[in-house]
Amino acid sequence: DAGVIQSPRHEVTEMGQEVTLRCKPISGHDYLFWYRQTMMRGLELLIYFNNNVPIDDSGMPEDRFSAKMPNASFSTLKIQPSEPRDSAVYFCASSWGRTNEQFFGPGTRLTVL
Amino acid sequence: KNEVEQSPQNLTAQEGEFITINCSYSVGISALHWLQQHPGGGIVSLFMLSSGKKKHGRLIATINIQEKHSSLHITASHPRDSAVYICAVRSSWSQGNLIFGKGTKLSVKP
Numbered sequence: 014d015a016g017v018i019q020s021p022r023h024e025v026t027e028m029g030q031e032v033t034l035r036c037k038p039i040s041g042h043d044y045l046f047w048y049r050q051t052m053m054r055g056l057e058l059l060i061y062f063n064n065n066v067p068i069d070d071s072g073m074p075e076d077r078f079s080a081k082m083p084n085a086s087f088s089t090l091k092i093q094p095s096e097p098r099d100s101a102v103y104f105c106a107s108s109w110g111r112t113n114e115q116f117f118g119p120g121t122r123l124t125v126l
Numbered sequence: 127k128n129e130v131e132q133s134p135q136n137l138t139a140q141e142g143e144f145i146t147i148n149c150s151y152s153v154g155i156s157a158l159h160w161l162q163q164h165p166g167g168g169i170v171s172l173f174m175l176s177s178g179k180k181k182h183g184r185l186i187a188t189i190n191i192q193e194k195h196s197s198l199h200i201t202a203s204h205p206r207d208s209a210v211y212i213c214a215v216r217s218s219w220s221q222g223n224l225i226f227g228k229g230t231k232l233s234v235k236p
Contacts, residue, residue, distance in 0.1 A: 055228040055229060056212065056214075056226040057226070058223050111222065112156070112222060113174075114159075114171045114174055115171060115224075116171070117168065117169035117170070117171075119166075119167065119168050120168070120169075122167070
């Protein structure tokens with residue numbers, strides 16, 4: 014298996030633009046997690062899905078953030094409109110089972126100017 | 127106060143040295159994870175433990191539930207061990223989501 018795949022790896026955009034981050038989990042995994050990593054706050058859970066259904070989105074910072082999982086092999090995290098404080102590395106991870114080892118994607122480094 | 131505290135924040139060692147990274151937490155947990163983040167940014171899970179000790183190669187992880195403390199040890203350190211090591215706990219009350227420490231940046235010099 015290729016592991017968790019994320020795209021793009023780097024994204025530079027201007028404030029106010031829409032940003033879409035993409036994730037393909039490991040085949041067969043039933044949980045998908047979106048995390049954000051910043052120097053100040055470290056890794057933080059944004060949202061997670063179980064069998065394509067959003068379970069806990071309490072970490073989503075505000076209404077500008079939305080996430081979807083239309084099928085078992087694809088998820089998106091969208092920021093609209095983007096702001097400079099959204100600059101961070103966004104990781105997607107997947108696991109089989111809620112509490113088992115999570116496998117992380119390579120991350121998307123987002124810079125909002 | 128952060129729920130998960132790691133020490134030290136930064137650590138520089140010479141090749142071959144024995145290294146210890148500490149993690150203390152303030153919440154009840156069902157499990158503790160140690161993760162490694164490579165200089166390129168990728169994150170790999172090293173250990174998941176809820177009691178006692180686990181060993182994988184030159185890496186050893188221990189946990190003391192009563193003291194709410196875990197340590198990650200690296201024996202015979204090597205420059206390729208240079209990375210950020212992150213402690214994460216699975217809280218037993220917050221729907222079991224992972225809570226992460228800020229990480230310990232390790233640099234091993236040849």
